[in-house]
Amino acid sequence: MFTYNEYNADIFKTNRCIHFENILKTAKFKLCLLSNDSTTTLNKDVKVEMKEATKEQKEKLFNEFLQSENKDLNKFTTIAERMTFLNLPNDNKVLEQYKDVITDDKVLDNHLNLIRLLKSYGYIKSKLNKIDGESFKVKTIDTIYNKIHIIRNFEKTFNIKPLQVDYKTSEPIEIKDELWTFVKKLFRSTKDKPKDMNEFKPIYISMIKNICDSDMINDRRVRDGKKQSRVYSLNTDYVIAHLKLNQFINPMAKDFHNEFIEVFKIEPNEELLKTKNKNFELLDF
Numbered sequence: 001m002f003t004y005n006e007y008n009a010d011i012f013k014t015n016r017c018i019h020f021e022n023i024l025k026t027a028k029f030k031l032c033l034l035s036n037d038s039t040t041t042l043n044k045d046v047k048v049e050m051k052e053a054t055k056e057q058k059e060k061l062f063n064e065f066l067q068s069e070n071k072d073l074n075k076f077t078t079i080a081e082r083m084t085f086l087n088l089p090n091d092n093k094v095l096e097q098y099k100d101v102i103t104d105d106k107v108l109d110n111h112l113n114l115i116r117l118l119k120s121y122g123y124i125k126s127k128l129n130k131i132d133g134e135s136f137k138v139k140t141i142d143t144i145y146n147k148i149h150i151i152r153n154f155e156k157t158f159n160i161k162p163l164q165v166d167y168k169t170s171e172p173i174e175i176k177d178e179l180w181t182f183v184k185k186l187f188r189s190t191k192d193k194p195k196d197m198n199e200f201k202p203i204y205i206s207m208i209k210n211i212c213d214s215d216m217i218n219d220r221r222v223r224d225g226k227k228q229s230r231v232y233s234l235n236t237d238y239v240i241a242h243l244k245l246n247q248f249i250n251p252m253a254k255d256f257h258n259e260f261i262e263v264f265k266i267e268p269n270e271e272l273l274k275t276k277n278k279n280f281e282l283l284d285f
Helices: 002-013 016-026 042-067 074-086 093-096 100-101 105-117 121-134 144-157 178-184 195-213 236-246 257-265
Strands: 217-224 229-234
Touching: 002 093, 002 121, 042 074, 042 093, 042 100, 074 100, 100 105, 105 144, 105 236, 121 144, 121 236, 195 217, 195 229, 195 236
Parallel strands: none
Antiparallel strands: 217 229
16 A cells, blocks of 8 residues: 555656646646747746735635634635644634634744754654654655754754854864765755854754744844854744744643753643643644
8 A cells, every 4th residue: 555655646746747737627727838848937926916816815714714603614624624733722812813824834834843843852763763664764864853853963963052053163073975965965955065163054054944934043144344244043032932832732841852941941831731622632743
């Protein structure tokens, strides 16, 4: 069964354009080939217009959901499933606060990845072991947990605290060629192997941003005479906001890295625990 599913998945990943054309034809669309020897990119203005139209449609549907007395309608299925997934209460004030994560897949993925990045080394290792046991090694190489595992190992090797993006050291470092080749592939990077911690810092920052939204890290330029440099810092308010959302599904604050427990004052939410919600243990991502 696994081989059959992987075979089908590989088929659909091959020439997506042809598959998309077949879907359109099945839906009775009439296709017109504009050119045999060139491709036409989507106009930027049209792309922006489509993005804005999609956002407006999602907001309209979300507002209808808030105002509707019957939230079991088929058109509300995705919103209802997202609420269940995040264990959010049916409270319009709370739902309004987390509208983006409910309606936007990219925002949800960013939230989940940020929370994963804050998990303990043992938790990340256990997730990797579980994935390795359930699939072929080649299919698990580019998982988010492998990326986090690489970051944690670099932090340990170079003696910096987890997510310490403002470290000051500039000591020389040594990274094996085999490891750096793997890192470049995993993070889709073209950067040369760094020779010291100064060269490593922008790479370290980009690795974190590869996992999470760039808003997680503050970035500003400073000038010292004629020399200009970048200063990085962790956006603690941004991280805390995501931790508050995570409390709905993880009020016991389980499996976080000790460093982050201290920095962000992560602790169980006693008020939520009193509700004894049956979904508290369901979300294990």
